[in-house]
Amino acid sequence: GAVVSQHPSRVICKSGTSVKIECRSLDFQATTMFWYRQFPKQSLMLMATSNEGSKATYEQGVEKDKFLINHASLTLSTLTVTSAHPEDSSFYICSASPGLNVETQYFGPGTRLLVL
Amino acid sequence: KQEVTQIPAALSVPEGENLVLNCSFTDSAIYNLQWFRQDPGKGLTSLLLIQSSQREQTSGRLNASLDKSSGRSTLYIAASQPGDSATYLCAVRPNDYKLSFGAGTTVTVRA
Numbered sequence: 620g621a622v623v624s625q626h627p628s629r630v631i632c633k634s635g636t637s638v639k640i641e642c643r644s645l646d647f648q649a650t651t652m653f654w655y656r657q658f659p660k661q662s663l664m665l666m667a668t669s670n671e672g673s674k675a676t677y678e679q680g681v682e683k684d685k686f687l688i689n690h691a692s693l694t695l696s697t698l699t700v701t702s703a704h705p706e707d708s709s710f711y712i713c714s715a716s717p718g719l720n721v722e723t724q725y726f727g728p729g730t731r732l733l734v735l
Numbered sequence: 736k737q738e739v740t741q742i743p744a745a746l747s748v749p750e751g752e753n754l755v756l757n758c759s760f761t762d763s764a765i766y767n768l769q770w771f772r773q774d775p776g777k778g779l780t781s782l783l784l785i786q787s788s789q790r791e792q793t794s795g796r797l798n799a800s801l802d803k804s805s806g807r808s809t810l811y812i813a814a815s816q817p818g819d820s821a822t823y824l825c826a827v828r829p830n831d832y833k834l835s836f837g838a839g840t841t842v843t844v845r846a
Contacts, residue, residue: 623778651832662739662824662836663779712778716832722767724834726779 622646623715625727632703633735640698640730642713648693649715653724654686657710669696703734737762741825741837749845754812756840758825763806770799770810771824773839779824783810815844 622645632638642652651670655663667683669675669690677683687699696715700707710731714724738761748754758768767786771779783792783799785808791800796813812819822839829835 625778660744660838662838663826663834664836665833668833710776714779722828722832726771726781728778729776731776 621717621725623649623713623725623727625711625713625730627730628728629731629733631733631735634704635702637699637701638703638732640700640711640713640732642696642698642715642727644694644715644717644725647715647717647725649696649717650693651716652690652696653714653716654688654696654698655712655714657712657729663712666698700732703732705734708732708734737765737827737829737835739825739827739835739837741823741840743840744838745841745843747843747845748815750815750817752815752844754810754815754819754842754844756810756812756823756825756842758808758810758837760806760808760827760835762829763803764829765803766828766830768799768801768808769826769828769834770797770808771826773822773824775822782823812842815842817844817846820844 624643626641654666657663666681667675667677675688690696712729714726769784770782785792785801798811801808822841824839825837826834
């Protein structure tokens, strides 16, 4: 149990286009979902926290107008990278916490984004 | 701001040798500490979670210790196997829900 999926697993896009990444909790309801970014050889950095039905909370330095997060249901959160640039190329990982218990986070397999 | 450091950044050992991975953190006011495994291009798998009141946790060949006052945790992997090759991440949770991750130790176990 406690499986989190991400789609797509890899995406290549042209500079200036927008890319949407989906994060789904397959067998539990996730009141809270987290989005992380990981550059090569670096640690995961929390980008934002999303709660179902409300606006996401962004970490300092993360542009909310560039990284649009929608947590429309208890099993789905989406991250849209708008007007992507090569510096946005990274590994994006989501995690989900069941119910109100945010102590436990189940991580998705990640999405590799390459912006040309 | 919590800073998490993992040393060494990379480690290569022959099969059968014991592994010792270190994690240090700057703010000792943590709720818990967690060790994860990450395979190349993949997500994270939780290995062990140690609450702030605990000194260690064990699961099979894995043992993690926590010294909160000195801001250190160590992950021991006994009798390493090639399948243990991966990047191991340490993450601390302060009294809110946000995890602070180290950059990881990349382990290669040579057959």
